[in-house]
Amino acid sequence: MTILQSNPGANVLKGKKIIIGICGGIAAYKIPQLVRLLKKRGAIVRVALTEGGAHFVSELALATVSEERVYRKIFPPMESEGVDFTRHISLGEWADALVIAPATANTLARLSAGLCDDMLAAIFLTLRPGKPVLIFPAMDGQMFLSHSVQRNIATLATQGCSIINPESGELASGLCGVGRMPEPEAILRALEEALHETGECSPLYGKKVVITAGPTREKIDDVRFISNYSSGKMGFAIARAAAKRGAIVTLLAGPVHLPTPPGVERLDVESAAEMNAAAEGFFNSCDLFIGAAAVSDYRPATPYEGKMKKDKEEIELALVKNPDILARFGLQKSACQLAVGFALETRTGLESARKKLTEKNLDLIAFNFFDRKTSGFDVDTNILTLIGSNGEITELPQLTKDAAAGKLLDAIEQLCLKDRH
Ligand SMILES: Cc1cc2nc3c(=O)[nH]c(=O)nc-3n(C[C@H](O)[C@H](O)[C@H](O)COP(=O)(O)O)c2cc1C
Numbered sequence: 196m197t198i199l200q201s202n203p204g205a206n207v208l209k210g211k212k213i214i215i216g217i218c219g220g221i222a223a224y225k226i227p228q229l230v231r232l233l234k235k236r237g238a239i240v241r242v243a244l245t246e247g248g249a250h251f252v253s254e255l256a257l258a259t260v261s262e263e264r265v266y267r268k269i270f271p272p273m274e275s276e277g278v279d280f281t282r283h284i285s286l287g288e289w290a291d292a293l294v295i296a297p298a299t300a301n302t303l304a305r306l307s308a309g310l311c312d313d314m315l316a317a318i319f320l321t322l323r324p325g326k327p328v329l330i331f332p333a334m335d336g337q338m339f340l341s342h343s344v345q346r347n348i349a350t351l352a353t354q355g356c357s358i359i360n361p362e363s364g365e366l367a368s369g370l371c372g373v374g375r376m377p378e379p380e381a382i383l384r385a386l387e388e389a390l391h392e393t394g395e396c397s398p399l400y401g402k403k404v405v406i407t408a409g410p411t412r413e414k415i416d417d418v419r420f421i422s423n424y425s426s427g428k429m430g431f432a433i434a435r436a437a438a439k440r441g442a443i444v445t446l447l448a449g450p451v452h453l454p455t456p457p458g459v460e461r462l463d464v465e466s467a468a469e470m471n472a473a474a475e476g477f478f479n480s481c482d483l484f485i486g487a488a489a490v491s492d493y494r495p496a497t498p499y500e501g502k503m504k505k506d507k508e509e510i511e512l513a514l515v516k517n518p519d520i521l522a523r524f525g526l527q528k529s530a531c532q533l534a535v536g537f538a539l540e541t542r543t544g545l546e547s548a549r550k551k552l553t554e555k556n557l558d559l560i561a562f563n564f565f566d567r568k569t570s571g572f573d574v575d576t577n578i579l580t581l582i583g584s585n586g587e588i589t590e591l592p593q594l595t596k597d598a599a600a601g602k603l604l605d606a607i608e609q610l611c612l613k614d615r616h
Pocket of ligand 1: 221300334
């Protein structure tokens with residue numbers, strides 16, 4: 196694997212082109228301070244101000260601190276000289292990241308609906324894939340919790356935007372509650388983190404990553420199958436996180452009801468044999484293979500054609516073993532490829548996970564147990580224990596599957612970096 200170095204101590208903001216979208220909320224008054232902090236860190240900052248935003252913070256102040264003109268309307272004034280008529284699409288190409296703070300209920304609705312009625316909306320629509328979008332909703336607490344705002348936030352989150360929930364505290368209305376925008380220092384830290392996870396900063400940037408996810412279905416007859424409770428959430432979270440870090444991700448998905456993460460190529464399969472055939476096509480070309488699917492170990496030897504009748508008291512179903520996709524990849528991979536697997540065991544199955552790691556020639560295995568409440572199939576959280584091929588063990592706490600995916604990729608990045616030395 197050709198590895199790009201990452202240096203966690205480096206100033207990721209230096210030279211980065213950041214657009215800050217400011218909407219019409221009272222917290223807009225804090226943004227000139229954020230611009231100053233970013234400039235001090237060496238970022239190039241441009242501001243897109245909404246009509247609402249212009250009521251709360253002055254264009255002159257923003258232009259002064261950013262040392263750039265402020266962008267507002269899509270239609271340029273015809274009388275001025277040197278007008279750039281396509282600025283509404285070129286800024287999205289220019290930017291390394293977009294921060295929308297404060298994000299009003301109104302602009303959340305505009306963006307989630309795909310409107311393009313001001314510069315901020317145009318930049319949002321034209322930003323290049325993989326570039327982080329951080330949205331900081333700030334508004335009255337009741338407004339924030341309203342069905343419409345929550346629906347729009349959920350839509351934007353499924354498009355890959357990072358939504359940073361407002362804090363609780365004193366609001367402009369004088370009430371106390373949720374709705375307050377984080378302070379500029381906290382926004383800066385969130386942006387640093389997002390940039391650190393993306394693009395050139397990650398050793399996974401530009402790497403070809405194949406991830407299997409979800410269950411498989413093994414036909415008994417034309418209407419029945421053997422399967423398991425896997426929801427695909429863990430594998431999809433890993434695919435989402437890897438794409439955010441700039442990897443070229445192919446997701447081989449069993450039958451699940453999940454939206455495709457942004458920037459991910461998805462191939463839907465049904466049976467273990469289909470997943471195996473699809474995976475084989477990437478064995479030689481991928482840099483990293485992550486087996487997160489719960490592939491059925493066995494399939495009916497001879498699926499019945501049509502629908503089996505229930506005319507017998509007892510039937511016997513002969514099962515044959517399915518190919519172990521991850522083991523097949525692990526045992527034939529080259530020295531510059533990485534194989535990562537999951538071991539779903541009972542709570543005490545650490546030894547069995549270790550055995551799988553060795554037998555399948557994996558570089559890392561994530562051991563998790565199933566209790567159907569905090570960990571394993573279908574639930575939204577997971578408790579992973581990562582075991583490296585050198586025997587090193589990292590126990591993670593209960594995390595959302597998105598956060599667990601991030602930790603898993605952090606560990607894989609460390610493997611990539613070690614490879615180099
Ligand atoms: C004093 C005042 C404060 C406001 N504060 C907020 C706010 O914090 N969050 C919000 O979503 N809307 C707030 N609004 C409403 C927005 O300004 C309004 O919806 C506007 O159309 C938003 O425009 P924009 O989304 O283009 O910026 C406020 C309005 C007023 C008059």
